[in-house]
Amino acid sequence: MRDVAAASGVSQATVSFVLNDAPGQTIPAATRERVRRAADELGYRPHSIARALREGASRIVVLEAGGLPRGHHLSSFIAGLDEELGAAGFGLLVSYGEGVSARAAITAIEPRAVIDLPAVCAGPDHDVADGGWIDGMVAHRLVQLRHLVARGHRAVAVAVPAGDDPFLALMAGQVRDAAEELGLPEPLPLVVDGDPEKPVGALKAGVTAVAALTDDLALGVLAVLADTGLSAPGDLAVIGFDDTPHGALWRPALTTVRLDARAYGRRTARTLLGLPVGDARPAPARVIERASA
Template identity: 45%
Template sequence: MSKESRATLKDVARASGVSTATVSFVLNDTPGQTIPETTRDRVREAARDLGYTPHRLARALREGSSRVVLLKLGDLRPGHSLDGFVTGMRHELWRHDYTLVVHPGGADRAALAELVATLAPRAVVDLARPYQGDVGDGETEGSDGGWTDGLAAHTMTQLTYLAERGHANVAFAVPGEAAAGGLAALRLRYAREAWSAVGAGDLHRVSVATGSASTADALRNLRGMHPEVSAVAAFDDEAAFRVLAAMADLDLSAPGDLAVIGFDDGPYGALWRPSLTSVHIDGEGFGRQAARAALGIEPQEPAAPTSVVVQRGST
């Protein structure tokens, strides 16, 4: 393992008295090759003794791509179910002898191209892709294992909760800045669809910006025009916090004046005052699916991973 000299195929071949080809056949279980068990054992033992590990770069050069899957996160911020997604994906890939490389970078196209060129990954999974209209350069691409479909289901979870608690007219809070971009539009669309299925009244849209003053304005405006709105479903926990902060400025309190529910249960929800009810998403299951999709393997667990509401003080 140390620096001075790692064992190569050739070393193993020499040690076991066969050619490198035979060693390769044995270690890779290459089909269509007739090699007696005794020889196989000899080779495998030699490999073990020498601590042989295939040189991934050499293999990748020969095979045309390395056993790496690149995950591009885009603008998605962590602290979300994303962590679980990554963990799940890493695990499933590992089971198939692949490695996950995560690229957090957002819009920087050049950095991604660099990375793709350097790693020559087997597949690139872009979680942000579904939210952008354009398809990019059409390079190596991969499915997201149902992440987007899941989004619709989780949005449904969020709004069903409000409907069941007796709220008829609600608002959906989307971040004001462009960063959230297509994702916000998508979530809003899903929210509308969900509400028309489970809700009794209307679903309005509030934009919550970074400056708390403008959010307070938006909120006051909403309550002026639609006093019947009794709950807010937020794009994510941060958007929910903005709503709560603006409410504090307006001397409103949750859940009395307005119930607030976040999305994707971040670490701060339990700390806020009032503590924030949110939707907790099982990212790991999706991560595993995404891994299988990237490698072109059949999906394994047809039971769709689910989301649940974590109830706290804000509703």
């Protein structure tokens, strides 16, 4: 920056004013031009560490995606964040909770903001904070269940994991809400833990279809079905949620729901940056129809 100042015949302060479009500064177009050109020719890049020291935080936003299911949903949310943050000159770092040193790195970065996605989703204020996430999620679950209803199913189970993850518990609630809205009987939980008796029991209880909280759980159901000589969709229809790449590799290939979380990502980014939310309208979820339901 000092070099740029020398090259354009002004002081370092002026260079800073010009390059940052500092408000409250009156600098004639001619000078601006000179400074910009000099910066360009010298290949000046702001030193982000120095800037972070001065500003008290780096221009980096961290997304904590800890134990979240990875699928199209998360990827497109990230893509949306990426888009808006990138445009605003911010960097995005995604942390999958990979160990001590990752944690050390994040504190070392002094990020401008940390988005704790599991907490946002599980917390009480998420729909306020990001403008309708919850309603969106229930709407997505409606798409999932409607596909089963359209095939004539009414006795539906929800595939849930063995543990009690708060995020997945929230998802289960959304499925229940969606079922109620469709006038279906309350869906039974089907715990996916490798035990082949579980789906057999569900069948005996009259269940004809399973909506899984995530694709991986759906694959777990398909696996235990195969272990008992049963198959989807003949014996039990199975629909996943969130289109992970592996769903397409299974046989029968997994029917699933694909979300467009990009708009939510953009919205989150814009709120974070203090910008008006603008036109970020999420595309509706749609069923990726393959073989399993």
